Amino acid sequence: MDWAQPLRHVGRRVTRQRLCVLEAAQRHPHATAEEIHRDTLSELPQFSLQSAYVVLNDLVESGLLRRIDLPGHPARFETEIAxxxxxxxxxxxxxxxxxxxxxxxxxxxxxxxxxxxxxxxxxxxxxxxxxxxxxxxxxxxxxxxxxxxxxxxx
The missing domain is CATH 3.30.1490.190 (Ferric-uptake regulator, C-terminal dimerisarion domain)
Structure with missing residues (x-):
């Protein structure tokens, strides 16, 4: 999926970090922040785990990602929001x-x-x-x- 239009639609700038995080979440449904971060490192080697958390929270807040909080497990993220x-x-x-x-x-x-x-x-x-x-x-x-x-x- 081309994530540029959905990002613009919710008033977010199209950045490489946001695109990489959305693509990783789409490739790996129910992934943790750490798993998404690890998946982005080949394209964004300087991308820190803290930055991944910031981007993930922003994408959840903007409605492009869903955060799944399971008892006893780290938060997971998915693109299936509709x-x-x-x-x-x-x-x-x-x-x-x-x-x-x-x-x-x-x-x-x-x-x-x-x-x-x-x-x-x-x-x-x-x-x-x-x-x-x-x-x-x-x-x-x-x-x-x-x-x-x-x-x-x-």
């Missing part, structure tokens, strides 16, 4: 996959009646064991499933 999807994470290896929304429009879940808020997004995170880890017998059940009514608060 659809309504969720994520599944393997609790053994950390692999992240997209999961289509069952409803098809945002938000996927219906908030309770009486909530005095206009809900725009409902994030759903599925946790499990990916097929590769299951095939290797890596059924790490270190995460305790949370059931409705369960609480870690004492």
């Amino acid at each position: 659809d309504n999807h969720h994520h599944a994470v393997c609790i053994s290896c950390g692999r992240v996959e997209d999961v289509a929304c069952a409803v098809g429009h945002a938000p996927c879940l219906t908030p309770p009646d009486g909530l005095k808020m206009n809900i725009l997004v409902a994030d759903v995170l599925f946790r499990g064991i990916c097929a590769d880890c299951a095939a290797r017998g890596e059924n790490n059940h270190s995460e305790k499933p949370q059931h409705e009514g369960d609480s870690d608060d004492y």
Whole structure:
């Protein structure tokens, strides 16, 4: 994808750093800042990790990237921002996959009646064991499933 027009559309200058970060995020969906930074170094050898974080945050703020915050994992980034999807994470290896929304429009879940808020997004995170880890017998059940009514608060 040519990222120049989307950058201009959101009022951002077209810079080599922004283009490299967007291209890396597109090539590697769900990549961490460190992974995106590492991918850009062949084109931008002087590009620091701190600069990568600054560019990533700017692109998230401008709406060109989505930041995915998974519990116990570093933030990840993706270019798929126009659809309504969720994520599944393997609790053994950390692999992240997209999961289509069952409803098809945002938000996927219906908030309770009486909530005095206009809900725009409902994030759903599925946790499990990916097929590769299951095939290797890596059924790490270190995460305790949370059931409705369960609480870690004492």
